[in-house]
Amino acid sequence: MRLDPFELTAVDIAGVDVEALHALSVGVGWPHRADDWRLLIDLGQGVAALDEIGRVLGSAMWFPQAEAFATVGMVITSPRLQARGAGAWLTGAVLAAAGDRPIGLNATRAATRLYHGLGFRAERPVFQHQGEVGPAPGDGGLASGTLPAGAMPQGTLSRDAEPADLPALVALDAAAFGAARPAVLRRLLALSQGRVLVRDGRVEAFALRRPFGRGAVIGPVVASGDAEAVAVTRPLMALPDGGFLRLDTRQAEGDFPAFLSRCGLPLHDTVETMSRGRPWLRPGRPGAAPTTYGLASQALG
Numbered sequence: 001m002r003l004d005p006f007e008l009t010a011v012d013i014a015g016v017d018v019e020a021l022h023a024l025s026v027g028v029g030w031p032h033r034a035d036d037w038r039l040l041i042d043l044g045q046g047v048a049a050l051d052e053i054g055r056v057l058g059s060a061m062w063f064p065q066a067e068a069f070a071t072v073g074m075v076i077t078s079p080r081l082q083a084r085g086a087g088a089w090l091t092g093a094v095l096a097a098a099g100d101r102p103i104g105l106n107a108t109r110a111a112t113r114l115y116h117g118l119g120f121r122a123e124r125p126v127f128q129h130q131g132e133v134g135p136a137p138g139d140g141g142l143a144s145g146t147l148p149a150g151a152m153p154q155g156t157l158s159r160d161a162e163p164a165d166l167p168a169l170v171a172l173d174a175a176a177f178g179a180a181r182p183a184v185l186r187r188l189l190a191l192s193q194g195r196v197l198v199r200d201g202r203v204e205a206f207a208l209r210r211p212f213g214r215g216a217v218i219g220p221v222v223a224s225g226d227a228e229a230v231a232v233t234r235p236l237m238a239l240p241d242g243g244f245l246r247l248d249t250r251q252a253e254g255d256f257p258a259f260l261s262r263c264g265l266p267l268h269d270t271v272e273t274m275s276r277g278r279p280w281l282r283p284g285r286p287g288a289a290p291t292t293y294g295l296a297s298q299a300l301g
């Protein structure tokens, strides 16, 4: 008996049936909907691995976030194909396409060895918080007592995000993310419900929430401290009909993750931010400068 003699071809992911890609990600337990794939295919490029009869057995994507930076994501090989070199082959194809840009990614535990082998270095964990929420907003108070429930940081007010906020959101996100990505922000803002924090007429923090996976995801969240991050995230915590909410953050401790857990979003899983070419993340503590409190997604960063 001879089992599984795979012969694979890499094709442009833009031409591949989204339902087949969706089946691939469901097959490794990922929550993405077909619409989540469509968004990523609009924002990025990539390859899919097809077998001799056209079945989709693997994928890898890269997202040209800015001229000088890209992220890699949606690296998947079908379980029966794993540990045979296909993951490294597909990732190599997208790294070659991304050229000499520095690359950042968020690696699942299953993939850290693959990326180490391709020259990536680990930087910091990402904490995936998620859970069922109800129609009532979560507890907005900060455990440290610096911000009572329902209060706003001094001298600020919060309101819904509007299309005209886009330039301010792009600038804040660029300061936190390390590269300006107007196309990504424009697309996310159009799909999202958002809140901004305003001080002296200037937008100084924001959070966006859009449909994703089993429910909704809050991200990006950009703020210059825990109290501001909580202030823009809190109004997005309540889902009118209840449901499943997710937020990926690099904040390991402090008021922000404690607030997430109190709102019904406990820590679910951890992935590792890695980079190649140059370090991606700024060292130091949040507070002084705009900081990414919530990722747009693991693939986009």
Ligand SMILES: CC(C)(COP(=O)(O)OP(=O)(O)OC[C@H]1O[C@@H](n2cnc3c(N)ncnc32)[C@H](O)[C@@H]1OP(=O)(O)O)[C@@H](O)C(=O)NCCC(=O)NCCS
Binding pocket: 028, 073, 074, 075, 076, 077, 078, 081, 082, 083, 084, 085, 086, 087, 088, 089, 106, 107, 108, 109, 110, 111, 113, 114, 117
């Ligand atoms: C992560 C994933 C893409 C790896 O794909 P793959 O086809 O198995 O990768 P490869 O066969 O090219 O293996 C790459 C490296 O990982 C190692 N590896 C593969 N499977 C492994 C496993 N289960 N445990 C430990 N190491 C493993 C291989 O030995 C190889 O290491 P080496 O270069 O030192 O020999 C695949 O397991 C997968 O799709 N997992 C689910 C989705 C996921 O987590 N994707 C990553 C997103 S960041």
